Amino acid sequence: RxxxxxxxxxAVPVLPVGTNTLWNVLPVCPLSLFRFSTGTAFLLLMKTSxxxxxxxxxxxxxxHSVASVICRMFHKLxxxxxxxxxxxxxxxxxxxxxxWNLHIHCLISEGGLSDDNFGRKVTHFNYTFLxxxxxxxxxxxxxxxxxxxxxxxxSFIYKHCKNGFYIYAKPNLCDPKTVSKYIGRxxxxxxxxxxxxxxxxxxxxxxxxx
Numbered sequence: 001r002x003x004x005x006x007x008x009x010x011a012v013p014v015l016p017v018g019t020n021t022l023w024n025v026l027p028v029c030p031l032s033l034f035r036f037s038t039g040t041a042f043l044l045l046m047k048t049s050x051x052x053x054x055x056x057x058x059x060x061x062x063x064h065s066v067a068s069v070i071c072r073m074f075h076k077l078x079x080x081x082x083x084x085x086x087x088x089x090x091x092x093x094x095x096x097x098x099x100w101n102l103h104i105h106c107l108i109s110e111g112g113l114s115d116d117n118f119g120r121k122v123t124h125f126n127y128t129f130l131x132x133x134x135x136x137x138x139x140x141x142x143x144x145x146x147x148x149x150x151x152x153x154x155s156f157i158y159k160h161c162k163n164g165f166y167i168y169a170k171p172n173l174c175d176p177k178t179v180s181k182y183i184g185r186x187x188x189x190x191x192x193x194x195x196x197x198x199x200x201x202x203x204x205x206x207x208x209x210x
Contacts, residue, residue: 031107031108031110032108032110032125032170033105033106033107033108033170033182034106034108034125034130034167034168034169035103035104035105035106035166035167035168035169036062036066036103036104036106036130036134036165036166036167037102037103037165037166037167037168038102038103038138038166039160039161039164039165039166041156041157041160041161042102042157042161042165043100043101043102045153045156045157046102049153051142051146052102055145055146058146059093059102061138061141061142061145062091062104062138063089063091063104064137064141065134065137065141066089066104066134066137067087068137069130069134070085070106070108071084071085072133073126073129073130073133074112074122076129077122078112078120081114081115081116081118081120082114082115083111083112083113083114083120083122084112084113084114085108085109085112086109087107087108087109088106088107089104089105089106090104090106091103091104092105108125125169127167128164130164130167131163131164131165131166131167132163132164133164134164134165134167135158135161135164135165136164139154139157139158192207
């Protein structure tokens with residue numbers, strides 16, 4: 001039996017300043033779907049080292065890294081007006097084959113709001129910037145949490161991920177029904193059937209499996 005901390009799907013909505021509800025931002029504007037995936041070298045190293053098993057809270061570093069990269073990308077486009085996008089992030093710790101595979105699905109508005117609520121459409125995303133920045137941001141986040149014990153791992157990953165991590169994108173998901181269906185697909189599925197959960201003490205979940 002093991003804690004189910006690493007088998008979770010977590011969603012974090014991020015809204016521009018002054019926005020009251022998520023639906024004010026996302027379904028009414030064009031959206032791009034991004035998948036931020038860590039490289040094979042990173043996954044193998046993290047799996048063999050067991051870092052995320054020992055420190056499951058480090059999974060939050062993926063959210064922080066993706067959010068910082070997206071906001072920085074929009075800031076580079078409009079430094080003075082400070083245009084901010086709306087986006088939703090969903091963390092997956094497994095792939096379609098159910099093997100351990102850390103990645104984040106992110107719906108990003110193709111545009112943003114400035115501090116004075118002026119909107120600007122953004123139709124181009126710099127994938128080279130996203131790949132390299134996501135790799136750098138995540139490794140720096142982990143380094144700050146783990147200290148110099150992570151330094152050799154960081155160098156190894158940089159050496160084997162010279163082009164950064166993987167970014168997949170599907171643009172123009174602008175139909176509200178399509179957006180709602182996509183979000184529901186990932187948030188409506190429980191990670192584990194409640195019948196398999198034996199106990200929960202507020203911190204750890206104990207469950208059984210065949």
